[in-house]
Amino acid sequence: MTLELRHLRCILAVARHLHFARAADELGLPPPSLTKQIQDAERLLQFRLFHRTRRSVSLTAAGQAYIPEAAAVLGQLEQARELGLLAERGQLGRIQLGYVASAAFAGIMRGTVKKFRQLHPRIDVALLEVPMDEIAGRLVDGVLDIAYVRPPMPYPEDLQAIRVHQDEFVVALPEDSALAALSAIEPHRLRGSRFAVPEQELGTLEVARRGRFAPLIDSRPGPLVAVLARVSLGDTVAVVPGTLCNCVALPGVVYRPLAGKPIASEIALLYRKHERLPAVRAFLRHARESRSTDA
Incomplete structure (x- = not known):
């Protein structure tokens, strides 16, 4: 037989109340059962925790040394259980x-x-x-x-x-492009343009399909900021998500919507x-x- 959590809970309850009946009531145990748990614990520990008389209960010197450490251990175990429950519930x-x-x-x-x-x-x-x-x-x-x-x-x-x-694709153009003067760009007007293509090439391919041309791919810079940096050099265009219009402004680059049915991004x-x-x-x-x- 080894010391178990039930023993620790009984020991700490008696230490809190220094009264067996009140401790038994807190734990929901019959007083004789609590007494046996304490006796078993003291036998396993090989020292007495409490001085007991008919009228009083007090801690022994061993009990005074043991109780704070036992309380800390039980507290850590309870905390570990709470953390486990939080993790199981998706809260940790x-x-x-x-x-x-x-x-x-x-x-x-x-x-x-x-x-x-x-x-x-x-x-x-x-x-x-x-x-x-x-x-x-x-x-x-x-x-x-x-x-x-x-x-x-x-x-x-x-x-x-x-x-x-979901938003929609737009065209990023060099600010000095003749197309920048238009309020919206019809896909066929991009025939002959050189494209910088982002990681997601759907917009570029759909614009080319609607404009009935094969896109001239100049480069594939990857990330959108790199694509816009390529457009800013003045010799390429790019089809990019419309959300960039409000949050990425590069010198030399303007955005224009595509004419016709929106291309979803x-x-x-x-x-x-x-x-x-x-x-x-x-x-x-x-x-x-x-x-x-x-x-």
């Missing part, structure tokens, strides 16, 4: 969240993460900008838990995505289908509830 943990830069420009990530942190202060959300073609692999390998991406993009069957935001959360981490599942629930009204 760490989330490694990847994103493409345009998710930050759109504001959807900022709003969702900020509110989630307020609701779940014990969950650490770490952010990491990642090239879009690396995100799926990092999710599968467990390096990332969840990621903001610009679909469409290829990913394996054990991942899935939910749309959380989306942001989605990519995650593992069978996610087991409660904290990640909690973030997904929150993201679904707070997604943009136009999603």
Whole structure:
């Protein structure tokens, strides 16, 4: 037989009250059962904890030394249990969240993460900008838990995505381009232009399809700021998400809407289908509830 938690709880209750009947009442035990628990504990410890008479209960010298340490141990065990319960409920943990830069420009990530942190202060959300073609692999390998991406993009069957935001593509032009004088750009007017293409090439390809031309791809800088920097040099154009108009201003670059039916530009959360981490599942629930009204 070894000393167990039940023994510690009985010892501390008697130490608090210095009265067996009141301690038994607190614990919901018959007084004889409490007495036996204390006797068993003292036998296992090999020293007496309490001086007992018919009229009083007091701590022995050994009890005075033992009780504070026992209380600290029990407190740590209770705290450990509470932390375990919080983690099980998705209220404690760490989330490694990847994103493409345009998710930050759109504001959807900022709003969702900020509110989630307020609701779940014990969950650490770490952010990491990642090239879009690396995100799926990092999710599968467990390096990332969840990621903001610009679909469409290829990913394996054990991942899935939910749309959380939608805007539309626009054209980024050099400010001295003749097209900059137009209020809206018809796709066919971009025939013959040289394109700087971002990670998500959907907008570029759709504009070319509508304009009935094959796009002349000058470069693929990748991140949107790099794409705009290329446009600012004056010899390329780019099809980019409209959210950039309000948050990224580079010298020499102007934005114009596309004429005709809008070309949708989306942001989605990519995650593992069978996610087991409660904290990640909690973030997904929150993201679904707070997604943009136009999603």
